[in-house]
Amino acid sequence: MARPAQVPPPTQDLTDPCVHCGFCLTTCASYRILGTETDSxxxxxxFLKAVKAGELNLADVADHFDSCLGCYACVTACPSGVRYDQLIAQVRPQLNTLPVRSPWQRLLRQALFALLPYPGRLRWLLAPLRCYGGSWLQTMARRSGLTRLFGPEISAMERLLPPLSAASFQxxxxxxxxxxxxRRARxxxxxxxxxxxxxxxxxSAVVRVLAANGVEVVIPPRQGCCGAVTDHQGETAHTQALAKDLVAAFAKVVGPGKPAGDEPLDAVLVAASGCGHTLKQYNHILDTDTPWAEAGRPFAGGVKDVQEFLAELGLSAPLQPLASHPLKAVVHDPCHMLHGQGIAAAPRQLLAAIPDLTLASPLDAGVCCGSAGIYNIVQPEIASQLGEEKCADLAATGAQLCVSANIGCTLQLRxxxxxxxxxxxxxxxxxxQLLDYSIRGVGLIQLSPGPGSPVAAGGG
Ligand code: SF4
Ligand code: SF4
Known part of the structure; x- marks a missing residue:
């Protein structure tokens, strides 16, 4: 399905299959928190059927579309095959053209889109915060509630900020x-x-794990954002520009006479599932824009999540236990991995190969943690409740550690x-990271065998 810059209203074939059975309601993250049919x-x-029939303006119900996390749990749950993912992808660009959000929300979104996809800009902004993240000052600011004075969105960003290391800046x-x-693959x-x-x-862990398993890894030095941040918010033109730059960054280094050699790549991998979902859509994102359409199709066809790729290839490097006693890990399935890419078995298959590691699944495995791209910044109250519910569900398994394959989820869960x-x-x-520790035999240190015990990664 092509996604031109000017998007027409959602097509009827996307809304018609809904028989209003409600099977999707229990998995819908926004419905679980808000409890209102209008946010399901x-x-x-x-609403969309009413808009199509001319009975309603989209602007009048925009809030109910902004409350959607775009997690696609409803797509997995729907017995009628409703493609809500395609539907919301058509609605979001329209919402962006309507004057429905407050000036502060518009400014915040524009600032996020101007910063997050550009590591160079973000590094410049974060440099002064390097001493703050993880410091006593941050602990004091949070405990005293000082950060709340700046409003819920700024407070949410501050709470998501992890400690920054020197490696964050290069x-x-x-x-x-x-x-x-x-060599088994390139x-x-x-x-x-x-x-x-x-x-x-x-x-760093991904590169070590791939190399240890006989995989040569090519990393174009000047690669930018894949466009996931903007794609999930319906910023079509911005996403297309970022997608072109990324495809060009690979084309610059791989090919006849290029610095990484002319041997083709067996796959293009990514270790963040939100990015993987967008990268696999490049054939649609660049579909309207020849000659980029010619480049987008093969690129998207070659994209794989790191775990998906390794599970297919098979691990060849020997694995060692992570600790001196058995461990239990609970797997959190990121929505763009589980619902967006249909990957559930691969991470479990890989982790199950680590000796003395057992895996648990939470009760509500298919429900979003509240991260959802920039959702936990622009809708912090709903996101925070979802995050706490998710963490309580994960902790209730009695596991000692949690595993997540998406950076947004990781920050939200922490x-x-x-x-x-x-x-x-x-x-x-x-x-x-767990595979890397297991291959290198560095283990996990400061670990006691009880559930929820503090764990620190050894070896770095
Ligand atoms: S499960 Fe599918 S058909 Fe049923 S209400 Fe939800 S979207 Fe409609
Ligand atoms: S994408 Fe997620 S939040 Fe949005 S309607 Fe579907 S289940 Fe609900």
Whole structure:
């Protein structure tokens, strides 16, 4: 389905299959918190039918579309095959053209779109905050409630800010990291803009895990954002520009006479599921824009989540236990992984290979944690409640650590686990980090065997 810059109203074939059965309601994150039919998939589809019939203006019900997290849990739940993901992708660009949001919300969104997809700009802004993140000053500011004086959105951003390390301010990867032992595959890696700043260890772990399993990794040095941040908010033209730049960054280094050599890549990998979902849509995102359409199709076809790729390839590197006693990890399925890409088995298959590690699943595995791109900044109250509910569900499994393969979810869960009501503050890791520790045999230190015990990653 093409997505031109000027989008017509949602097409009838997307709304017609809804039979208003309500099977989607219990998995809908916004409905669970707000409890109103108008903030459910069924209610929103009802609105769209009324808009189509000329009985309602979209502007009058815009708030009920802004309350949607775009998690796509309703797509998985729907027995009638309603493609709500395609539907909301058509609605969001229209909302962006309507004067429905407050001046503050418009300013905040524009600031986020001007910053988040640009690691260089974000690094410049974050440099003064490096001493603040994780410091006593931050602890005091949070405890005293000082941050709340700046409003819920700024307070939410402050609470999401993780400690920043020197690695957050540089990418530092070689263009080509060779495979260890016989080469089994050659891949490209998309670093992700938020991930490379706020959780830079994940990309380092991914490169080590791939190399240890016989995979050569090509990382274009001047790669920007994949466009996930803007894509999820219906900023079509901005997303297309970012997508073109990323495709060009790979084309500059791979090919005849190019610095990374002319051998083709077996896949383009990414370790953040929100990015992976958008990258797999490049054939649609660039569909209207030849000659980029020609480049977008093969690029999108080659994109794989790191875990999806490794599970298909099979692990060849020997794995060791993570601690001197058995561990239990609970897997959090990011929505853009589970509902957006249909990946559920791969992370479990990889983690199950680690000796003495058992896996748990929470009761509400398919429900969003409240991160949802910039949702936890622009809708902080709903997001915060979802985060606490999710963390309580994860902690109730009795696991000692939590695993999440999306940077947005990771930051949201770490914040959620701080809530007193959750009870057990589980540390959150990317699956690649656990595989990396297991391959290198560095283990996890400061660990006691009880549920929710503090865990620190060893070896770095
Ligand atoms: S979207 Fe699907 S599950 Fe939800 S009410 Fe419509 S038909 Fe039922
Ligand atoms: S995308 Fe998520 S929040 Fe939006 S209607 Fe569907 S289930 Fe509800």
């Amino acid at each position: 998939p069924r209610g929103r589809i009802h 990418d530092g990867f070689p263009l080509v990291t060779p495979a260890q032992g016989p 891949v490209g890696l998309v670093l992700g803009c938020v991930q490379r700043l706020f959780e830079s260890e994940v990309n 914040q959620g686990f701080e809530a007193e009501a959750v009870g057990a503050p589980l540390p959150v890791f990317h699956p690649a």
